[in-house]
Amino acid sequence: MIQRRLTISAAAFAICLGFWTHRGQSDEQPVGKTEAPKDIPQYTDKGELKLPSKFREWIFVGAALGLRYSEHGPYEDEEKFTNVYITPPAYAQFQRTGTFPEKTMLAMAVYRQGKKKPLGKRKLQGAFEGEFLAVELAVKDRANSKDAWTYFDFSPQEGQTALRKSAKAFATNKCFDCHAEHGAVDNVFVQYYPSLRRLQKPTK
Ligand code: HEC
Structure with a gap:
């Protein structure tokens, strides 16, 4: 007993x-004191962003299906699923203040739609996240960039299947401009991410 x-x-x-x-x-x-290195941007000697391979352990903020503009990425054949994650210290600050701190990283993982396989007589309805295609990053790091936000794409190089280990920053007009024009808060598409949207302070 x-x-x-x-x-x-x-x-x-x-x-x-x-x-x-x-x-x-x-x-x-x-913020900025005890976060593990996986939560802050790391660069190679050439100034390329290293792939934050543990992005799936960040905070998941929202998913979308086929929500993209035609210039955005090479996948025009079918609508893709996207999952968006944010670094935990940045989430904590957004929760407190409604702003994104320096060193914020957002990762967007892109998936092909899963095939609908028949199951006996029943046909599977709907779609699920199938093959993993790519991950793109948005990074707020003025100490290492001329722009407030910098954008990277880690999708595999042609003929390869593994993600790139590091990626070059895109020019401002490739990614930044559309984000600045259409993102609801500081370049980020908060309007499409339920977990961030609910934290937005009402504007008067
Ligand atoms: C014409 C508009 C447009 C352009 C250009 C664009 N994006 Fe986006 N981006 C979007 C939209 C819309 C979303 C929300 C999509 C979603 O959640 O699936 C988004 C979301 C993202 C996110 C998730 C974080 C956030 O900021 O909301 C990343 C990362 C991202 N884009 C990377 C890139 C990269 C890298 C490029 C340049 C190669 C780029 N984007 C160019 C429209 C654009």
Whole structure:
């Protein structure tokens, strides 16, 4: 009996500890102090952005289907799914102030639509995120760029399947201008991301 009680308190303690550690690493984290290096932009000696390969562990803000302008990316044949993630310290600041801090990174993962395979007599309806095609990055890092935001595309080079390990910044007129014109908040398409949209302060 005593042993059982001990086990229960140990389990309760472990849960509390987990909760604490979890809180310490997420939204409540002070910006710019203790964030892990995976949360801030890293560059090669040539000034190319290194692929932040753990972007899927950032905060997921929204998904879209075929939401793109014709110049945007090489995939014009079918509507693609996109998943957008933001670095946790940037999310925390946006939650507090409605602004994106320096070193914010947003990643947009692009997926082909999954094929609808018949299942016995029943036909599968709808579409799911199939083959992973590319990831594009938006980075706010004035210390390393002449523009407030810089844009990168890590999609595989022609004839390759693996993502690029590093990518060059695009010229302002390729990406920045459309984002500046149509993005709801500071170049970012907040209007399409439910988790950020709900945090927007009402404008008077
Ligand atoms: C003509 C307009 C237009 C151009 C040009 C454009 N984008 Fe975008 N971009 C969008 C739209 C619309 C979204 C929201 C799409 C979604 O969520 O699927 C978006 C979202 C993004 C996001 C997610 C973060 C954010 O800022 O909202 C990234 C990253 C991104 N684009 C990268 C790029 C890159 C890299 C280029 C240049 C090669 C580029 N974009 C050029 C319209 C544009």
